[in-house]
Amino acid sequence: MFPDRVLSGMRPTGALHLGHHHGALKNWVRLQNEVECLFFVADWHALTTSYDEVSRIEKNTWDMVIDWLAAGVDPAQATLFIQSRVPEHAELTLLLGMITPLGWLERVPTYKDQIEKLSQKDLGMYGFLGYPLMQAADILIYRANRVPVGEDQVSHLELTREIARRFNHIYGREPGFEEKAEAAIRRMGTKKGRLYEEFRTRYLQEGDEAALESARALLAEMQNISLGDRERLFGYLEGKGKVILPEPQPLLTECARLPGLDGTKMSKSLGNTIALRETPDNISKKIRAMPTDPARIRRTDPGEPDRCPVWQFHQLYSDDNTRQWAQQGCRNASIGCLDCKQPVIDGIVAEQAPMLERAQPYLDDPALVRNIVEDGCERAHRLACETMRDVRDAMGLGYS
Template structure:
């Protein structure tokens, strides 16, 4: 069963910054200890908007993977791979495009939003329209049960669920499905009888608790192979075989990492600190940050709420330091450079282990390539198994 499998990825479009770390990668380092995780370099996705800037992609891939490893992503616990090196992503994308209504793609909220934001580019391309379906293929090819996303990406997961549901409805009815399902129930042993009872309670009475308990029984069964497990998931709800399971959105908090100007940290705003920025550059950037406009002179009192540096204090300093800043700023007891120093120290302290972890990969780049090659092989094995089922279901198994 695949409910515990996590799939996430990032596009290689430049150096990663601390907003990426706090918004995505820090969460990955926790998830890898609790779930089976696959972390994808989404290079095909980079082409949907950067099709005319391909020179940056290759270097960005290796820089980005080193940043992941430097931040604590562990290749012994998680699979790190490159999307385009697993061609089954593209094959499933093509297969799903045969059954996905055009209107489903056009209504994805980020489609028109991105076209407006990137109005300087021609995004009236098939690839850009279809990128949510490629995202769906990324998830479904691994039968991932959980996908960590922010609220703005939830519609993409809903589309993925709709596509999986439609695919299973069209292609999930095997010949002799009932007989195969009943044979699979027998393989569960004593738990099979309880499964049958729970199934009846759900189908006859709409008992949602019975449905959940039956799913738990399936997940705990040691006697079922993956195909039988998928078959019984469909049988449980009086459907066909679940070839492509529906993923759940694993909501993540929005990054609390503000940029140097107080806006969201973003490369497009030019307000970033990269994950492995040199200490001298970090210090220079933070010391040059704007502060409360009311503090024209050192003796002028200020308001931390109007100062971008105060937002960084929320991330990098403790409550005692923040009390000191609050008192010192509002009374003009401290200057802005004094206020910034604890933030500089906090950022450098966070980055220090990243530099230490990254160094072995910078000294020996082949280590990174070996990690990715191994991850691509592991991901490819899962993807091949899924595509074998998809081809057979669609009548292409000859």
């Protein structure tokens, strides 16, 4: 069994905003305390749609990593690295491309959506079509078994699972697989080997899921067999081949919905964001300029919080008493919109104060950021090399 490992990444679009913070970074900070995590800058992915706009990739990369650190991502607990600094990503993408049907890529939901949305740009490129394949390689190269996604992204991860499944089906049946699996059972010892075979028989003949789980638990605790034998026995257990690339599972996360300053989705392209490291003055100016319930034309007009974008900020930044005050004051017109906005301003400023403090050393000395990323790239490279050794061997490329 492969160790629990989480992988997630972001394209380097520059300084991040509150939407990124509530949608992803808060979750990253929580996960790094629970499981091994790898977080990467997807700079090659940036080229799939912005292949002719490369001048800001480097600056955007460093700005984004500083935002991660400011938000509380800890390089002592998580591995931070840049995709293009680990060339094994490209090699695995190439090799997986040899077995991935073209139709699988063309049916990815976002493929046609993005072509329509970015109709002003020529996206008839191999790199854009292969974007989901590279995403799969990003995950599989580290044998990550958990990937944080929202419910709307689960279908994207299924392609990665299908590719891993196909790879294992084609290449997991190594010559003499059954004989090697039987030999591995003998190395488990007489008692545990017999128990494994009993569980396997119950699962294959009767579909007993409890027996399957018991056999998996038995393998997970075995210390006297090699990793290769363990992988064979996991595959043999279900009548499959050796598991070379594990199928990653979605780690469903609740993404807090945060609108932009105009009430639509927060997006830099729409110019409606609050950056992760805004000055208190800028935060105040932006929130005070936000539109509110259009029914409140005058100060004395009652309003409805559910129609007001500011109310969604209250749900994230205010306590119960303040939210109740805001709702009642809006509906009976006892408070004005600027009054209602002040607790939101105070909440965002308070949240960002430690972020500004954490970011300052990296702004003062950029070498600190580069050293963190360099260390992360070295660790990521070691893990990627382990996977590629097994992939090359399975595909007949492990020349010695």
